[in-house]
Amino acid sequence: MEIISRHQLLTISIIYQIGTTIIFGFAAGAGRDSWLAVLISTFFGTAVVWIYTRITHFNPGLTYIECYPAQFGKVLGTPIAWMHPLLFLYISGRIVADIKNLVPTTILPGTPPWVILLFFMLVISYGLYSGIEVMGKLTEIILPIILLIYLLEVILIFSSGVVHFDNLAPLLDKGWGRIWEVVWPLGIIQSFGESLALALVWTSMNERKSVGRTMIISSLFAGVFISFTDALAVSVFGEEIFKRATYPMYALIQAISVSDFITQLDATGVIYFCFMAFLKTYIYLFATIRSLQKLTYSKSSRIYIFPVVIIALFLGLTMAPNVVEHIAVVQKVIPYNPIYLSLMFVFPILLFVVSWIRNKISTATS
Amino acid sequence: MRDYIWPWQSNVMLKHPWALPILFLILSVILSFVTWSRSKHAPQGQGQEQQQQPHDMQQEQREGNSQESMDTSENEELKTML
Numbered sequence: 001m002e003i004i005s006r007h008q009l010l011t012i013s014i015i016y017q018i019g020t021t022i023i024f025g026f027a028a029g030a031g032r033d034s035w036l037a038v039l040i041s042t043f044f045g046t047a048v049v050w051i052y053t054r055i056t057h058f059n060p061g062l063t064y065i066e067c068y069p070a071q072f073g074k075v076l077g078t079p080i081a082w083m084h085p086l087l088f089l090y091i092s093g094r095i096v097a098d099i100k101n102l103v104p105t106t107i108l109p110g111t112p113p114w115v116i117l118l119f120f121m122l123v124i125s126y127g128l129y130s131g132i133e134v135m136g137k138l139t140e141i142i143l144p145i146i147l148l149i150y151l152l153e154v155i156l157i158f159s160s161g162v163v164h165f166d167n168l169a170p171l172l173d174k175g176w177g178r179i180w181e182v183v184w185p186l187g188i189i190q191s192f193g194e195s196l197a198l199a200l201v202w203t204s205m206n207e208r209k210s211v212g213r214t215m216i217i218s219s220l221f222a223g224v225f226i227s228f229t230d231a232l233a234v235s236v237f238g239e240e241i242f243k244r245a246t247y248p249m250y251a252l253i254q255a256i257s258v259s260d261f262i263t264q265l266d267a268t269g270v271i272y273f274c275f276m277a278f279l280k281t282y283i284y285l286f287a288t289i290r291s292l293q294k295l296t297y298s299k300s301s302r303i304y305i306f307p308v309v310i311i312a313l314f315l316g317l318t319m320a321p322n323v324v325e326h327i328a329v330v331q332k333v334i335p336y337n338p339i340y341l342s343l344m345f346v347f348p349i350l351l352f353v354v355s356w357i358r359n360k361i362s363t364a365t366s
Numbered sequence: 367m368r369d370y371i372w373p374w375q376s377n378v379m380l381k382h383p384w385a386l387p388i389l390f391l392i393l394s395v396i397l398s399f400v401t402w403s404r405s406k407h408a409p410q411g412q413g414q415e416q417q418q419q420p421h422d423m424q425q426e427q428r429e430g431n432s433q434e435s436m437d438t439s440e441n442e443e444l445k446t447m448l
Contacts, residue, residue: 044446071402074401074402074405078398078401078402079394079395082393082397082398083390083394085392086390086393086394087390090374093374233380269387284433295397295401296398296400296401296404297401297407315374318374318375319371319374319375320376321377325376325377325380326376328376328380329376329379332380333379333380337383337386337387338387339386339387357426
Protein backbone atom coordinates (compact mmCIF):
# COMPACT_ATOMS: atom_id res chain seq x y z
CA MET A 1 0.00 0.00 0.00
CA GLU A 2 1.20 3.53 -0.78
CA ILE A 3 2.32 5.41 2.32
CA ILE A 4 2.93 9.12 2.72
CA SER A 5 4.52 10.87 5.66
CA ARG A 6 3.04 13.65 7.78
CA HIS A 7 5.23 16.23 6.06
CA GLN A 8 4.12 15.03 2.64
CA LEU A 9 0.47 15.30 3.66
CA LEU A 10 1.14 18.81 4.95
CA THR A 11 2.71 19.94 1.67
CA ILE A 12 -0.03 18.31 -0.40
CA SER A 13 -2.71 19.95 1.74
CA ILE A 14 -1.17 23.41 1.66
CA ILE A 15 -0.83 23.46 -2.12
CA TYR A 16 -4.28 21.90 -2.53
CA GLN A 17 -6.03 24.38 -0.26
CA ILE A 18 -4.33 27.41 -1.80
CA GLY A 19 -5.17 25.83 -5.16
CA THR A 20 -7.07 27.73 -7.80
CA THR A 21 -8.17 30.48 -5.41
CA ILE A 22 -4.78 32.03 -6.01
CA ILE A 23 -5.75 32.36 -9.67
CA PHE A 24 -9.24 33.79 -9.43
CA GLY A 25 -8.97 35.60 -6.14
CA PHE A 26 -10.93 34.83 -3.04
CA ALA A 27 -13.75 36.80 -1.47
CA ALA A 28 -13.52 39.52 -4.12
CA GLY A 29 -17.13 40.44 -3.39
CA ALA A 30 -16.06 41.92 -0.06
CA GLY A 31 -13.93 44.51 -1.81
CA ARG A 32 -11.25 46.06 0.37
CA ASP A 33 -12.41 43.92 3.32
CA SER A 34 -11.70 40.69 1.42
CA TRP A 35 -8.64 39.89 3.54
CA LEU A 36 -10.83 40.01 6.67
CA ALA A 37 -13.46 37.81 4.97
CA VAL A 38 -10.73 35.29 4.16
CA LEU A 39 -9.56 35.17 7.77
CA ILE A 40 -13.12 34.61 8.99
CA SER A 41 -13.64 31.92 6.33
CA THR A 42 -10.40 30.31 7.51
CA PHE A 43 -11.68 30.12 11.07
CA PHE A 44 -14.94 28.41 10.10
CA GLY A 45 -13.31 26.39 7.34
CA THR A 46 -10.73 24.96 9.73
CA ALA A 47 -13.59 23.82 11.97
CA VAL A 48 -15.20 22.06 9.00
CA VAL A 49 -11.92 20.34 8.14
CA TRP A 50 -11.55 19.29 11.77
CA ILE A 51 -14.99 17.63 11.57
CA TYR A 52 -13.85 15.65 8.53
CA THR A 53 -10.76 14.43 10.39
CA ARG A 54 -12.79 13.43 13.46
CA ILE A 55 -15.15 11.37 11.31
CA THR A 56 -12.24 9.24 10.09
CA HIS A 57 -10.90 9.10 13.64
CA PHE A 58 -14.20 7.68 14.95
CA ASN A 59 -14.24 5.11 12.13
CA PRO A 60 -10.77 3.52 12.19
CA GLY A 61 -9.89 1.24 9.31
CA LEU A 62 -12.49 2.81 7.01
CA THR A 63 -12.03 5.43 4.33
CA TYR A 64 -14.31 8.45 4.47
CA ILE A 65 -16.51 6.97 1.74
CA GLU A 66 -17.01 3.74 3.67
CA CYS A 67 -18.15 5.61 6.77
CA TYR A 68 -21.54 6.42 5.22
CA PRO A 69 -22.74 2.83 4.62
CA ALA A 70 -21.15 1.82 7.93
CA GLN A 71 -23.03 4.42 9.97
CA PHE A 72 -26.21 5.11 7.97
CA GLY A 73 -26.81 1.62 6.65
CA LYS A 74 -26.33 0.41 3.11
CA VAL A 75 -29.70 1.62 1.78
CA LEU A 76 -29.18 5.25 2.73
CA GLY A 77 -25.39 5.33 3.05
CA THR A 78 -24.41 3.83 -0.29
CA PRO A 79 -26.14 6.43 -2.51
CA ILE A 80 -24.68 9.21 -0.34
CA ALA A 81 -21.25 7.60 -0.70
CA TRP A 82 -21.67 7.42 -4.49
CA MET A 83 -22.41 11.13 -4.69
CA HIS A 84 -18.87 11.86 -3.57
CA PRO A 85 -16.95 10.48 -6.58
CA LEU A 86 -19.52 12.13 -8.86
CA LEU A 87 -18.90 15.49 -7.15
CA PHE A 88 -15.13 15.02 -7.25
CA LEU A 89 -15.29 14.25 -10.96
CA TYR A 90 -17.40 17.33 -11.64
CA ILE A 91 -15.04 19.61 -9.67
CA SER A 92 -12.01 18.15 -11.46
CA GLY A 93 -13.78 19.04 -14.71
CA ARG A 94 -14.16 22.59 -13.41
CA ILE A 95 -10.43 22.86 -12.72
CA VAL A 96 -9.65 21.53 -16.19
CA ALA A 97 -11.94 24.27 -17.53
CA ASP A 98 -9.98 26.81 -15.42
CA ILE A 99 -6.79 25.73 -17.20
CA LYS A 100 -8.58 25.83 -20.54
CA ASN A 101 -9.44 29.48 -19.93
CA LEU A 102 -6.23 30.60 -18.20
CA VAL A 103 -3.36 29.21 -20.27
CA PRO A 104 -4.53 30.28 -23.78
CA THR A 105 -5.37 33.73 -22.39
CA THR A 106 -1.97 34.25 -20.79
CA ILE A 107 1.05 32.34 -22.04
CA LEU A 108 -0.03 30.16 -24.99
CA PRO A 109 -2.53 32.20 -27.02
CA GLY A 110 -1.86 30.40 -30.30
CA THR A 111 -2.18 26.85 -28.98
CA PRO A 112 -5.56 25.12 -29.23
CA PRO A 113 -6.97 24.52 -25.73
CA TRP A 114 -7.55 20.81 -26.39
CA VAL A 115 -3.83 20.31 -27.02
CA ILE A 116 -2.92 22.02 -23.73
CA LEU A 117 -5.48 19.97 -21.83
CA LEU A 118 -4.48 16.72 -23.52
CA PHE A 119 -0.88 17.05 -22.31
CA PHE A 120 -2.10 18.27 -18.92
CA MET A 121 -4.26 15.18 -18.48
CA LEU A 122 -1.54 12.85 -19.80
CA VAL A 123 0.80 14.05 -17.05
CA ILE A 124 -1.98 13.65 -14.48
CA SER A 125 -2.64 10.12 -15.73
CA TYR A 126 1.01 9.26 -15.27
CA GLY A 127 0.91 10.74 -11.78
CA LEU A 128 -2.18 8.68 -10.93
CA TYR A 129 -0.54 5.54 -12.25
CA SER A 130 2.59 6.25 -10.20
CA GLY A 131 0.64 6.70 -6.97
CA ILE A 132 0.14 9.20 -4.17
CA GLU A 133 3.60 8.50 -2.76
CA VAL A 134 5.23 10.02 -5.84
CA MET A 135 2.96 13.06 -5.61
CA GLY A 136 3.88 13.47 -1.94
CA LYS A 137 7.57 13.54 -2.78
CA LEU A 138 6.94 15.97 -5.63
CA THR A 139 5.05 18.43 -3.43
CA GLU A 140 7.82 18.27 -0.83
CA ILE A 141 10.20 19.54 -3.51
CA ILE A 142 7.83 21.98 -5.21
CA LEU A 143 6.30 23.77 -2.21
CA PRO A 144 9.53 25.49 -1.07
CA ILE A 145 10.15 26.57 -4.67
CA ILE A 146 6.65 28.02 -4.97
CA LEU A 147 6.99 29.86 -1.67
CA LEU A 148 10.38 31.23 -2.71
CA ILE A 149 9.04 32.47 -6.05
CA TYR A 150 6.08 34.02 -4.24
CA LEU A 151 8.38 35.74 -1.74
CA LEU A 152 10.50 37.16 -4.58
CA GLU A 153 7.35 38.43 -6.30
CA VAL A 154 6.19 40.14 -3.11
CA ILE A 155 9.58 41.81 -2.70
CA LEU A 156 9.49 42.95 -6.33
CA ILE A 157 5.92 44.26 -5.98
CA PHE A 158 6.98 46.37 -3.01
CA SER A 159 10.09 47.48 -4.92
CA SER A 160 7.94 48.58 -7.86
CA GLY A 161 6.34 51.28 -5.72
CA VAL A 162 2.77 50.27 -6.62
CA VAL A 163 1.63 49.34 -3.13
CA HIS A 164 -0.68 51.86 -1.46
CA PHE A 165 -1.89 50.76 1.95
CA ASP A 166 -4.42 53.62 1.88
CA ASN A 167 -6.51 51.44 -0.42
CA LEU A 168 -7.18 49.10 2.51
CA ALA A 169 -8.85 51.84 4.54
CA PRO A 170 -11.42 52.51 5.81
CA LEU A 171 -12.05 49.07 7.23
CA LEU A 172 -15.66 47.86 7.30
CA ASP A 173 -16.98 51.13 5.89
CA LYS A 174 -19.85 49.22 4.24
CA GLY A 175 -20.55 47.10 7.28
CA TRP A 176 -20.36 43.36 7.92
CA GLY A 177 -23.07 42.47 5.43
CA ARG A 178 -20.90 41.97 2.37
CA ILE A 179 -18.33 40.07 4.44
CA TRP A 180 -20.87 37.50 5.67
CA GLU A 181 -22.27 37.19 2.14
CA VAL A 182 -18.84 36.13 0.97
CA VAL A 183 -17.96 33.94 3.96
CA TRP A 184 -21.14 31.85 3.88
CA PRO A 185 -21.27 29.61 2.03
CA LEU A 186 -18.75 30.14 -0.79
CA GLY A 187 -15.88 31.28 1.44
CA ILE A 188 -16.05 28.07 3.45
CA ILE A 189 -16.73 25.80 0.45
CA GLN A 190 -13.72 27.05 -1.46
CA SER A 191 -10.49 25.52 -0.18
CA PHE A 192 -11.93 24.21 3.09
CA GLY A 193 -15.12 22.34 2.18
CA GLU A 194 -13.31 21.05 -0.88
CA SER A 195 -10.74 19.45 1.46
CA LEU A 196 -13.23 16.61 1.56
CA ALA A 197 -11.29 15.03 -1.31
CA LEU A 198 -8.18 14.93 0.89
CA ALA A 199 -10.05 12.58 3.24
CA LEU A 200 -9.38 9.80 0.74
CA VAL A 201 -5.64 10.54 1.02
CA TRP A 202 -5.55 10.32 4.83
CA THR A 203 -5.72 6.54 4.83
CA SER A 204 -2.35 6.55 3.02
CA MET A 205 -0.64 8.39 5.86
CA ASN A 206 1.71 6.45 8.12
CA GLU A 207 1.00 8.52 11.28
CA ARG A 208 -2.80 8.42 11.37
CA LYS A 209 -2.98 10.19 14.73
CA SER A 210 -1.37 13.30 13.25
CA VAL A 211 -3.95 13.79 10.49
CA GLY A 212 -6.07 16.27 12.47
CA ARG A 213 -3.18 18.43 13.54
CA THR A 214 -1.63 18.39 10.06
CA MET A 215 -4.87 19.46 8.41
CA ILE A 216 -5.48 22.26 10.90
CA ILE A 217 -1.96 23.62 10.32
CA SER A 218 -2.35 23.47 6.55
CA SER A 219 -5.79 25.14 6.67
CA LEU A 220 -4.52 27.99 8.81
CA PHE A 221 -1.43 28.45 6.65
CA ALA A 222 -3.43 28.46 3.42
CA GLY A 223 -5.95 30.92 4.87
CA VAL A 224 -3.30 33.37 6.05
CA PHE A 225 -1.50 33.05 2.69
CA ILE A 226 -4.66 33.84 0.71
CA SER A 227 -5.59 36.66 3.08
CA PHE A 228 -2.19 38.30 2.66
CA THR A 229 -2.40 37.95 -1.13
CA ASP A 230 -5.85 39.54 -1.18
CA ALA A 231 -4.66 42.43 0.98
CA LEU A 232 -1.70 42.95 -1.34
CA ALA A 233 -3.92 42.93 -4.44
CA VAL A 234 -6.33 45.47 -2.91
CA SER A 235 -3.46 47.71 -1.85
CA VAL A 236 -2.09 47.70 -5.41
CA PHE A 237 -5.31 47.95 -7.47
CA GLY A 238 -7.85 49.43 -5.12
CA GLU A 239 -11.27 48.00 -4.40
CA GLU A 240 -13.08 48.45 -7.70
CA ILE A 241 -10.44 46.95 -9.99
CA PHE A 242 -9.87 44.07 -7.59
CA LYS A 243 -13.59 43.22 -7.59
CA ARG A 244 -13.86 43.30 -11.36
CA ALA A 245 -10.60 41.62 -12.39
CA THR A 246 -10.91 38.13 -13.84
CA TYR A 247 -7.43 37.04 -12.75
CA PRO A 248 -6.47 39.52 -10.02
CA MET A 249 -3.40 37.60 -8.90
CA TYR A 250 -2.14 37.35 -12.45
CA ALA A 251 -2.64 41.09 -12.82
CA LEU A 252 -0.70 41.59 -9.57
CA ILE A 253 2.37 39.92 -11.04
CA GLN A 254 1.99 41.95 -14.24
CA ALA A 255 2.20 45.11 -12.10
CA ILE A 256 5.82 44.32 -11.22
CA SER A 257 8.15 46.83 -12.83
CA VAL A 258 11.49 47.57 -11.16
CA SER A 259 13.42 50.31 -12.94
CA ASP A 260 11.73 49.25 -16.20
CA PHE A 261 14.15 46.34 -16.17
CA ILE A 262 12.48 43.58 -14.19
CA THR A 263 9.09 43.37 -15.90
CA GLN A 264 6.68 40.89 -17.48
CA LEU A 265 7.06 38.17 -14.90
CA ASP A 266 3.50 36.96 -15.42
CA ALA A 267 4.71 33.72 -17.02
CA THR A 268 6.29 32.63 -13.72
CA GLY A 269 2.97 33.20 -11.99
CA VAL A 270 1.11 31.13 -14.57
CA ILE A 271 3.59 28.29 -14.09
CA TYR A 272 2.95 27.88 -10.40
CA PHE A 273 -0.78 28.55 -10.95
CA CYS A 274 -0.71 25.59 -13.33
CA PHE A 275 1.06 23.40 -10.81
CA MET A 276 -1.50 24.20 -8.15
CA ALA A 277 -4.29 23.41 -10.58
CA PHE A 278 -2.43 20.22 -11.52
CA LEU A 279 -2.23 19.06 -7.91
CA LYS A 280 -5.83 19.94 -7.18
CA THR A 281 -7.03 18.02 -10.26
CA TYR A 282 -4.78 15.12 -9.29
CA ILE A 283 -6.21 14.91 -5.79
CA TYR A 284 -9.80 15.05 -7.04
CA LEU A 285 -9.17 12.32 -9.57
CA PHE A 286 -7.26 10.27 -6.99
CA ALA A 287 -10.23 10.62 -4.63
CA THR A 288 -12.61 9.61 -7.43
CA ILE A 289 -10.57 6.54 -8.30
CA ARG A 290 -10.11 5.51 -4.69
CA SER A 291 -13.86 5.94 -4.07
CA LEU A 292 -14.70 3.84 -7.13
CA GLN A 293 -12.34 1.12 -5.96
CA LYS A 294 -13.94 1.00 -2.52
CA LEU A 295 -17.53 1.18 -3.76
CA THR A 296 -17.06 -1.55 -6.36
CA TYR A 297 -14.90 -3.80 -4.15
CA SER A 298 -12.16 -3.80 -6.79
CA LYS A 299 -8.70 -5.09 -6.03
CA SER A 300 -6.92 -2.41 -8.03
CA SER A 301 -7.79 1.21 -8.63
CA ARG A 302 -5.69 1.47 -11.81
CA ILE A 303 -8.48 0.15 -14.03
CA TYR A 304 -10.40 3.35 -13.33
CA ILE A 305 -7.61 5.80 -14.21
CA PHE A 306 -8.17 5.94 -17.96
CA PRO A 307 -12.00 6.31 -17.95
CA VAL A 308 -11.97 8.84 -15.13
CA VAL A 309 -9.33 10.99 -16.84
CA ILE A 310 -11.24 10.86 -20.14
CA ILE A 311 -14.46 11.92 -18.41
CA ALA A 312 -12.72 14.79 -16.59
CA LEU A 313 -11.16 15.97 -19.86
CA PHE A 314 -14.55 15.82 -21.60
CA LEU A 315 -16.23 17.74 -18.77
CA GLY A 316 -13.52 20.41 -18.83
CA LEU A 317 -13.68 20.86 -22.59
CA THR A 318 -17.48 21.14 -22.68
CA MET A 319 -18.17 22.95 -19.43
CA ALA A 320 -18.03 26.62 -20.33
CA PRO A 321 -17.61 28.48 -23.64
CA ASN A 322 -15.93 31.41 -21.91
CA VAL A 323 -14.47 32.42 -18.55
CA VAL A 324 -17.29 34.86 -17.77
CA GLU A 325 -19.93 32.12 -17.68
CA HIS A 326 -17.53 29.83 -15.86
CA ILE A 327 -17.01 32.37 -13.07
CA ALA A 328 -20.72 33.25 -12.99
CA VAL A 329 -21.52 29.64 -12.06
CA VAL A 330 -19.11 29.86 -9.13
CA GLN A 331 -20.65 33.10 -7.90
CA LYS A 332 -24.35 32.45 -8.49
CA VAL A 333 -24.97 28.68 -8.53
CA ILE A 334 -22.36 26.77 -6.55
CA PRO A 335 -22.83 28.55 -3.19
CA TYR A 336 -26.49 27.45 -3.18
CA ASN A 337 -26.10 24.12 -4.91
CA PRO A 338 -27.66 21.40 -2.72
CA ILE A 339 -24.95 18.92 -3.70
CA TYR A 340 -22.16 21.12 -2.35
CA LEU A 341 -24.04 22.12 0.78
CA SER A 342 -25.19 18.62 1.63
CA LEU A 343 -21.96 16.76 0.93
CA MET A 344 -19.66 19.37 2.47
CA PHE A 345 -21.74 20.45 5.47
CA VAL A 346 -25.01 18.65 6.20
CA PHE A 347 -24.01 15.02 5.78
CA PRO A 348 -20.57 15.36 7.40
CA ILE A 349 -22.13 17.02 10.47
CA LEU A 350 -24.76 14.25 10.70
CA LEU A 351 -22.09 11.60 10.23
CA PHE A 352 -19.91 13.25 12.87
CA VAL A 353 -22.75 13.27 15.40
CA VAL A 354 -23.75 9.66 14.69
CA SER A 355 -20.13 8.46 14.80
CA TRP A 356 -19.45 10.34 18.01
CA ILE A 357 -22.56 8.95 19.73
CA ARG A 358 -21.76 5.36 18.68
CA ASN A 359 -18.17 5.81 19.77
CA LYS A 360 -19.34 7.03 23.17
CA ILE A 361 -21.75 4.11 23.55
CA SER A 362 -19.14 1.52 22.58
CA THR A 363 -16.61 3.09 24.96
CA ALA A 364 -19.16 3.07 27.77
CA THR A 365 -20.22 -0.55 27.21
CA SER A 366 -16.65 -1.80 27.01
CA MET B 367 -35.23 19.34 -22.97
CA ARG B 368 -31.96 19.26 -24.87
CA ASP B 369 -30.31 21.24 -22.06
CA TYR B 370 -30.95 18.44 -19.57
CA ILE B 371 -28.56 16.16 -21.46
CA TRP B 372 -25.64 18.45 -20.52
CA PRO B 373 -26.43 19.55 -16.97
CA TRP B 374 -22.77 20.28 -16.11
CA GLN B 375 -22.49 22.99 -18.75
CA SER B 376 -22.37 26.49 -17.34
CA ASN B 377 -25.30 27.86 -19.40
CA VAL B 378 -27.50 24.96 -18.22
CA MET B 379 -26.38 25.42 -14.61
CA LEU B 380 -27.29 29.10 -14.77
CA LYS B 381 -30.74 28.45 -16.28
CA HIS B 382 -31.59 25.15 -14.55
CA PRO B 383 -29.51 24.87 -11.37
CA TRP B 384 -31.47 21.79 -10.20
CA ALA B 385 -30.54 19.68 -13.22
CA LEU B 386 -27.13 18.62 -11.95
CA PRO B 387 -28.26 17.65 -8.42
CA ILE B 388 -31.05 15.54 -9.89
CA LEU B 389 -28.59 13.83 -12.22
CA PHE B 390 -26.30 13.11 -9.26
CA LEU B 391 -29.17 11.65 -7.28
CA ILE B 392 -30.28 9.37 -10.12
CA LEU B 393 -26.74 8.20 -10.87
CA SER B 394 -25.93 7.56 -7.21
CA VAL B 395 -29.03 5.36 -6.79
CA ILE B 396 -28.30 3.43 -9.98
CA LEU B 397 -24.65 2.96 -9.08
CA SER B 398 -25.61 1.82 -5.58
CA PHE B 399 -26.99 -1.35 -7.17
CA VAL B 400 -23.49 -2.01 -8.46
CA THR B 401 -22.14 -1.79 -4.91
CA TRP B 402 -24.86 -4.00 -3.47
CA SER B 403 -24.47 -6.67 -6.16
CA ARG B 404 -20.68 -6.68 -5.96
CA SER B 405 -20.66 -6.84 -2.17
CA LYS B 406 -22.27 -10.27 -2.39
CA HIS B 407 -19.60 -11.51 -4.77
CA ALA B 408 -16.67 -9.73 -3.10
CA PRO B 409 -13.83 -12.01 -1.90
CA GLN B 410 -14.53 -13.28 1.61
CA GLY B 411 -13.23 -10.84 4.16
CA GLN B 412 -13.08 -7.89 1.78
CA GLY B 413 -16.78 -7.17 1.78
CA GLN B 414 -17.10 -8.16 5.41
CA GLU B 415 -14.26 -5.89 6.39
CA GLN B 416 -15.87 -3.00 4.63
CA GLN B 417 -19.31 -3.68 6.09
CA GLN B 418 -17.97 -4.19 9.59
CA GLN B 419 -19.19 -1.60 12.01
CA PRO B 420 -16.42 0.74 13.14
CA HIS B 421 -17.21 0.34 16.85
CA ASP B 422 -16.80 -3.42 16.36
CA MET B 423 -13.37 -2.80 14.89
CA GLN B 424 -12.45 -0.62 17.87
CA GLN B 425 -13.58 -3.43 20.19
CA GLU B 426 -11.41 -5.89 18.28
CA GLN B 427 -8.46 -3.52 18.52
CA ARG B 428 -8.89 -3.29 22.31
CA GLU B 429 -9.18 -7.06 22.60
CA GLY B 430 -6.11 -7.45 20.44
CA ASN B 431 -4.18 -5.01 22.66
CA SER B 432 -5.24 -6.82 25.85
CA GLN B 433 -4.27 -10.17 24.31
CA GLU B 434 -0.88 -8.74 23.34
CA SER B 435 -0.31 -7.46 26.89
CA MET B 436 -1.25 -10.90 28.29
CA ASP B 437 1.20 -12.54 25.88
CA THR B 438 4.04 -10.20 26.85
CA SER B 439 3.42 -10.77 30.57
CA GLU B 440 3.47 -14.54 29.99
CA ASN B 441 6.75 -14.18 28.08
CA GLU B 442 8.23 -12.18 30.95
CA GLU B 443 7.21 -14.90 33.41
CA LEU B 444 8.85 -17.53 31.24
CA LYS B 445 12.05 -15.49 31.09
CA THR B 446 12.21 -15.10 34.88
CA MET B 447 11.60 -18.86 35.31
CA LEU B 448 14.46 -19.65 32.91
